[in-house]
Amino acid sequence: MRHSLAVRIGPIGYRIGADWRAPIDRLRDLYRDYPSADVPDFTVRLSATRPWRRWIRPSVAIAGDFTLPEAAPLPLAQALLAAEMAMNLQLALGGRRHLLLHAAVVERDGQAVVLTGESGAGKSTLATLLAARGWRFMGDEFALLDPVTGLVDPFPRLVSLKNGGIAAARAAWPHARYGPTLAGTPKGTIRHMVPDAEAIAAMDVPATPALLLFPRFGAASDSRHVPPSEAFVRLTQASTNYVALGEAGFAALTRFVRTVPAMAIDYPDGDAAVAQLEALWAMR
Amino acid sequence: MADPLFRAPTVDLLHVCPLDDAFTAIFHRASGITHLLVSPAPEILAALADAPLTQAALRDRLAAAYDLADADPQALAARLAELVEVGLIDAA
Numbered sequence: 168m169r170h171s172l173a174v175r176i177g178p179i180g181y182r183i184g185a186d187w188r189a190p191i192d193r194l195r196d197l198y199r200d201y202p203s204a205d206v207p208d209f210t211v212r213l214s215a216t217r218p219w220r221r222w223i224r225p226s227v228a229i230a231g232d233f234t235l236p237e238a239a240p241l242p243l244a245q246a247l248l249a250a251e252m253a254m255n256l257q258l259a260l261g262g263r264r265h266l267l268l269h270a271a272v273v274e275r276d277g278q279a280v281v282l283t284g285e286s287g288a289g290k291s292t293l294a295t296l297l298a299a300r301g302w303r304f305m306g307d308e309f310a311l312l313d314p315v316t317g318l319v320d321p322f323p324r325l326v327s328l329k330n331g332g333i334a335a336a337r338a339a340w341p342h343a344r345y346g347p348t349l350a351g352t353p354k355g356t357i358r359h360m361v362p363d364a365e366a367i368a369a370m371d372v373p374a375t376p377a378l379l380l381f382p383r384f385g386a387a388s389d390s391r392h393v394p395p396s397e398a399f400v401r402l403t404q405a406s407t408n409y410v411a412l413g414e415a416g417f418a419a420l421t422r423f424v425r426t427v428p429a430m431a432i433d434y435p436d437g438d439a440a441v442a443q444l445e446a447l448w449a450m451r
Numbered sequence: 452m453a454d455p456l457f458r459a460p461t462v463d464l465l466h467v468c469p470l471d472d473a474f475t476a477i478f479h480r481a482s483g484i485t486h487l488l489v490s491p492a493p494e495i496l497a498a499l500a501d502a503p504l505t506q507a508a509l510r511d512r513l514a515a516a517y518d519l520a521d522a523d524p525q526a527l528a529a530r531l532a533e534l535v536e537v538g539l540i541d542a543a
Contacts, residue, residue: 396474396487403485410483414466417478417485421468 168212173204177311177321177370178264180204181254185213190227190246197247197325197346197359200367209257213249216240245349248357251327255308259407265311265320266412266419269405272305272319273297278377279319280444281310281427283405286354289384289440292332295360296437297444299339304366305374314412314419317426318373323366325359333358335437378451379429380444386433388443393429455542457509457531459499467493479539486537491517492530499540506531 168184170191175181181204185191190213216226226240227249241249259267270283271290280302282290291307298304306322313320325346328336333348333356346359379398393401402420403409409416430447434440466478475493477486488496491513498504498512510527534540 394473395470396476399470399474399476400487413483414478414480417466417468417476421470421476424470425468 168214172198173207174198175202175204175370176324177306179209179258179262179311179322180207181257182207182210183213183250183254184210185227185246185250186215187213187243187246190243190250193247193346194250197344197361200361200364201370209254209261211250211253211257213246213253241352245352245357247346247359248349248352248354251325251359254324258309262311262408263412265313266409266416266423267407268310268312268402269308269407270310271307272310272321272374273302274305274374275302275448277374279305279310279374280378280380280448281319281376282380282382283310283402284382287329287384288382289332289434289437290382291326291328292335292437293382293440293444295326295328295332295336296339296441298363298366300441300445303369303374304362309407310376312376312419312423313373314415316373317376317419317422319376320373321366321370323362323370326362328358328360330355336360376423376427378448379424379427380447381429381431382440383431383433384440385435387435388439389433390430390443390447393431395424395429398424398427398429454505454507456503456505457499457535458503458541458543459496459534459539462500465496467496469493477539482538484538486539491527492534492539495527495530495534496539503543 169186170188171182171184172191172195173182183194213227216228227243227246228240268283270281271294273280273294282293284290294304294307304323307326309322311320311322344361349357432443434443464480468476470476473489475488477488494513494517498509535542
């Protein structure tokens with residue numbers, strides 16, 4: 168690769184290479200407060216879809232040890248999104264040290280709230296709003312559940328804000344550093360935000376999972392208990408490597424759902440969700 | 452023809468984890484498949500763990516162990532068929 172960057176996010180080391188200088192420079196700037204990765208776990212390549220496409224209507228293909236055949240190339244202007252997707256994909260499909268759950272995680276007093284949900288459930292926005300209220304941001308994409316300790320390791324990558332979440336995050340974090348606004352991506356409008364300094368400084372400090380939430384945006388405030396069996400099924404679906412981990416994944420997930428209380432919450436807006444979560448936290 | 456014997460994996464081949472009042476998760480080490488079972492399937496597997504049994508002997512065993520005075524033979528046959536179908540027990 169002509170241009171490359173090594174960065175460590177929590178326990179995961181990445182090397183990101185690209186045919187172009189601009190996206191690497193942009194990533195280097197956004198990740199400038201992160202440590203370098205000595206020995207990367209994963210290598211991500213952003214390469215031109217055809218040799219001449221380095222210059223003519225530049226188009227980025229995602230490559231690494233794992234690829235999705237249907238992943239469409241992205242225009243160069245969306246290279247940051249391409250890098251994010253590629254970094255997620257390598258970890259999602261290649262990660263074996265943790266049980267990976269699609270979730271945002273925040274922490275207080277050493278105890279973690281795991282917010283899991285599909286893309287669009289509001290994980291990133293909620294984690295950002297909670298971080299502005301004194302919670303530690305541990306990640307907005309994957310909860311890294313350590314099968315040995317049962318703890319959650321941080322993965323505080325750049326926050327990937329989407330659509331309405333962008334304005335909400337900017338209101339909560341007016342002085343944070345942001346990447347460019349990426350309009351018209353397959354996921355809508357995207358903007359990356361650098362997590363606060365505390366989140367980056369504590370990227371090696373795990374937390375004990377204490378509350379599991381299944382948030383759903385767009386309905387009146389409501390909540391209900393989720394029994395361990397339902398949480399188990401939903402988390403097998405929210406995990407990218409449950410099957411690959413075999414019995415270690417089974418043991419980690421059954422331990423998790425049997426020890427961590429779970430709630431489903433509906434919320435009409437971010438402020439309501441924060442209030443609901445803090446009320447549940449106080450009652451746990 | 453003799454009644455078929457139902458055979459379950461030995462205890463060391465299953466990782467059994469009750470999740471709540473309703474469901475028990477079972478990891479089948481041989482296949483790597485996770486099963487989510489409701490009663491009486493976990494009890495059937497436990498009763499068959501030591502030695503294969505005919506359906507009648509299994510019914511007696513379950514009745515004694517779980518105080519089932521009127522265990523329904525048809526229901527038990529259906530549960531056995533389901534467990535055979537998912538590969539957790541074998542009929543021979």
